[in-house]
Amino acid sequence: MHMYRTDMYEGMIAETVMVPGHNGTVINAYFARPLGSGPFPGVVLIHHAPGWDEWYRETTRKFAHHGYLAISPNIYYQFGHGAPEDIAAKVRAAGGVSDDDVVGDITESLGYLKSLPQSNGKTGLFGTCSAGRQTFLVACRTKGFDGAVDCWGGRVVMSQQELTPKYPVAPIEYTKDLSCPLLGLFGEEDQFPTPQQVAQHEQELKKYGKTYEFHMYPKAGHGFFYYDRSGYRQEQAVDGWNKVFTFFEKYLGTAD
Amino acid sequence: MCTGIVENTRVAGSGKTPHGWFPLDQVSVSYDHPDHAQAERAVIIDFLNESIGLESRIALELTPESAKNLVHAILASLSRGEGEGLGARKESLQ
Numbered sequence: 549m550h551m552y553r554t555d556m557y558e559g560m561i562a563e564t565v566m567v568p569g570h571n572g573t574v575i576n577a578y579f580a581r582p583l584g585s586g587p588f589p590g591v592v593l594i595h596h597a598p599g600w601d602e603w604y605r606e607t608t609r610k611f612a613h614h615g616y617l618a619i620s621p622n623i624y625y626q627f628g629h630g631a632p633e634d635i636a637a638k639v640r641a642a643g644g645v646s647d648d649d650v651v652g653d654i655t656e657s658l659g660y661l662k663s664l665p666q667s668n669g670k671t672g673l674f675g676t677c678s679a680g681r682q683t684f685l686v687a688c689r690t691k692g693f694d695g696a697v698d699c700w701g702g703r704v705v706m707s708q709q710e711l712t713p714k715y716p717v718a719p720i721e722y723t724k725d726l727s728c729p730l731l732g733l734f735g736e737e738d739q740f741p742t743p744q745q746v747a748q749h750e751q752e753l754k755k756y757g758k759t760y761e762f763h764m765y766p767k768a769g770h771g772f773f774y775y776d777r778s779g780y781r782q783e784q785a786v787d788g789w790n791k792v793f794t795f796f797e798k799y800l801g802t803a804d
Numbered sequence: 805m806c807t808g809i810v811e812n813t814r815v816a817g818s819g820k821t822p823h824g825w826f827p828l829d830q831v832s833v834s835y836d837h838p839d840h841a842q843a844e845r846a847v848i849i850d851f852l853n854e855s856i857g858l859e860s861r862i863a864l865e866l867t868p869e870s871a872k873n874l875v876h877a878i879l880a881s882l883s884r885g886e887g888e889g890l891g892a893r894k895e896s897l898q
Contacts, residue, residue: 597806598839633839634858637850640810641832677806677837702806710808739845740806740837769844770806770837778842 559583560612562605567621567660570652575625577657578605580612582803586666589800590617592657592693594650594679594686597640599632600624603774611674614793615803617664621657623650623682644678646714647685654686658693670694670800673728674792675701677771680732681719687730688722695799697731697792700770702740704749723752729759731795733788735768735781763791807845809835819851819862826860829853838865847871 562580569575578600582588591611595604600622611618623645624635639645654673661671673696675683680701687696703710706718730753734746741749743764753760765772765784772781773788811833819828830852838846843865851862866874 597836628858630858633863634861636839637832637848637852637861637863638858640834640836640848641812641830641850641852643810644808703808712808715808737844777837777839779837779844 560609562609562612567619568656569621569625570649570656573625575622575653577619577621578608579617579619580609581617581666582612582615584666584803586617586803587668588615588617588666588803589668589796590619590661590664590671591796591800592654592661592671592673593618593620594623594654594673594675594682595620596675596677596679597636598677599636599639601632601636603776607674616672616796616800617661617666619657619661621653623653625653643712644714647682647716650682651686651689654682655690655692658690662692668801668803672696672796672800675699676773677701678703680704684726684730685719685722687728688719688725691727693728695729695731695796697733697795699733699773699788700735700738700741701732702738702745702770704741705745720749720752723749723758724756726753726756726758726760729795729799730761731791732760732762733791734762734764735770735772735779735784736764736766737769740770761791761795763788807834807836815851819853819860821860821862823859826853826856828860828862829855835868841865841867843867 560582564576565579566574567577604620608618608620624639627635627638673683673693676699680698681704683696683698704719736743750762768781768784769779771779773785815828815831817828818825828851832850834848846865849864853860
């Protein structure tokens with residue numbers, strides 16, 4: 549975390565690339581990595597409902613800056629191309645992107661990172677908002693991730709009425725299959741998820757003896773990392789980012 | 805899609821973007837986290853013409869209270885313009 553020295557070398561490359569996606573498709577992704585041969589740990593970032601946008605590109609570079617091979621696949625690729633918020637609107641009107649498609653795309657990105665010669669063999673998963681939910685879902689339905697960070701993912705707990713063909717199973721139902729340690733960051737003023745839903749999720753994690761840590765921040769609602777939105781909370785965001793990097797250092801290791 | 809709350813309906817009319825007027829055929833109404841409005845949650849309304857594509861999108865993000873005011877204003881204008889006929893129209897929509 550205290551990564552800086554004034555005499556250190558530092559460099560990264562960040563670019564869009566084409567990577568394998570679900571069911572043999574090829575999708576685009578934003579890939580940022582430190583220069584050098586590593587070995588480096590990796591992180592797959594699932595972008596949030598507002599789209600594959602600038603915040604996710606910045607966050608992908610943030611992970612690379614901290615020494616990770618970081619990739620953010622465009623999970624809305626099948627919906628076409630345009631301004632991120634316009635594509636997000638199209639996805640919203642279509643009832644979202646299916647859980648199966650997301651699990652497939654992210655599994656392929658995991659394989660892509662692990663195949664790189666600079667990989668140290670450890671890979672984490674990170675997502676905010678809708679992607680917080682998807683992060684938990686993917687960490688349950690796949691094997692191979694070494695740590696997952698769910699930031700305020702709503703609808704992990706879902707009522708029967710909320711289930712759709714695209715979201716056929718509430719992610720909480722998969723808790724017993726969680727395949728890696730989980731970090732959860734939440735705001736107590738959030739309504740998606742509510743603190744009660746987070747507590748319900750935590751009970752399920754305890755029930756199955758999973759390795760997890762949940763942090764519920766006071767005076768924070770939804771999306772408190774987003775400096776470009778009204779929900780930004782500086783103190784909670786700084787602490788939250790520290791927890792994210794501490795968690796990944798513990799479970800993924802650091803660059804040599 | 806943090807909330808998953810979305811209602812789609814067909815509409816007939818016209819919308820205007822910087823590129824000019826175009827026919828509308830769909831509106832999508834969500835209750836979710838806004839991109840731009842200074843609110844934790846908003847009613848997000850996207851008017852679209854599917855055949856034109858995303859360039860046709862006319863987007864609104866209204867605070868929940870503003871959305872309620874808009875609904876009241878629309879119903880009030882319909883009531884004044886259509887009078888008794890509005891009641892029959894509302895029944896036919898149910």
